[in-house]
Amino acid sequence: MTDSAKPFWEETYKSEASTFSPEPNGTLREFEHIIGRERAVLDVGCGEGQNCLYLARQGRTNVDAFDLSLNGIERVRKRCREEKLSINAFTADLREFRFEKDYGLIMSFGTLHFVSREDWRGFILRAKEHTSPGGVHIMQIFTDTxxxxxxxxxxxxxxxxxGELRELYEDWDILQFKSYTFEDEHPGVPKHTHASNKLVAKRKQ
Ligand SMILES: C[S@@+](CC[C@H](N)C(=O)[O-])C[C@H]1O[C@@H](n2cnc3c(N)ncnc32)[C@H](O)[C@@H]1O
Incomplete structure (x- = not known):
């Protein structure tokens, strides 16, 4: 992302309105139960935080979340203060992010395609190395379909x-892989279509 132009969410993150769905991602809800409650979680490009907040509301206290956007992170922190939730939310760029610990769940929704292909592939390889045995990734990325x-x-x-995302996980157990298109709408942005791949994969024990 260039410094000169700002994406639409930078403004809306500052407001009280939801830019993206306020509901947690359906795939996270579907698979959350297989991730031990004590295991560390990382939300990559958390935005307004609907997914990391959902996990914190389930009583999880070992949740890290980062985003390039300070506006997004401040919103997550505000919500944590209001609801007395514990999330370690911080600004970071996934291209430069260096893991300081291993995680039981690493998830990223709608974010990876905002860095170059080389950068997101590199990030995924580092994230795989920093996932504990039996740990899970839930990754969603837009495709050029x-x-x-x-x-x-x-x-x-x-x-x-x-399908490129799936190939990166050939040495893990693929629990779910979906390739699909969907219509999307945001405040001030007309209805449009995205093509997406979503994957749930588990590192072998
Ligand atoms: C479409 S939003 C998705 C936010 C959230 N994951 C969701 O599902 O609502 C994409 C997010 O990726 C973040 N982002 C873009 N480039 C990034 C980078 N290099 N490192 C970290 N976050 C980034 C943006 O700031 C934005 O919050």
Whole structure:
């Protein structure tokens, strides 16, 4: 993402309104039960935090979340103060993020394609190394099956090839893989279509 242009969510993160769905991702809800409650969790590109907040509301206290956007992180922190939740939320760039511990769950929704293909692939390889045995990744990335929509075209520099995400996890157990398109809408942005891959994979014990 260039420094000169700002994506639409930077403004809306400052407001009380939800930019993206306020509900946790359905795949996270579906698989959360297989991740031991004490295990460390990392939300990569957490945005407004609906997914990490969901896990904290389930009573998890070992949750880290980062995003490039200070506006997004401040919102997560505010919500934590209001609801007396514990999340270690901080700003970081996934291209430079260096792991200081291993995680039982690493998840990323709608974020990886905002860095170059080389950068997100490198991040995933580092994340795999820092996942404990039996740990899980839930990763969702936009693909180039349809062109990037105008609202994100200048930022979505790393659209994946369909199926490329799955190939990176051939040495793990793939619990779910979906390739799909969906219609999306945000405040001030007309309805548009994204193509996406979503994967749930478990590191072998
Ligand atoms: C479409 S939003 C998705 C946010 C959240 N995961 C969700 O599902 O609602 C993409 C997020 O990726 C973040 N992002 C973009 N580039 C990033 C980078 N290099 N490192 C960390 N976060 C990044 C943006 O700031 C934004 O919050």
């Amino acid at each position: 349809v062109p990037a929509s105008p609202d994100i075209a200048q930022f979505a520099i790393g659209l994946a090839k369909d």
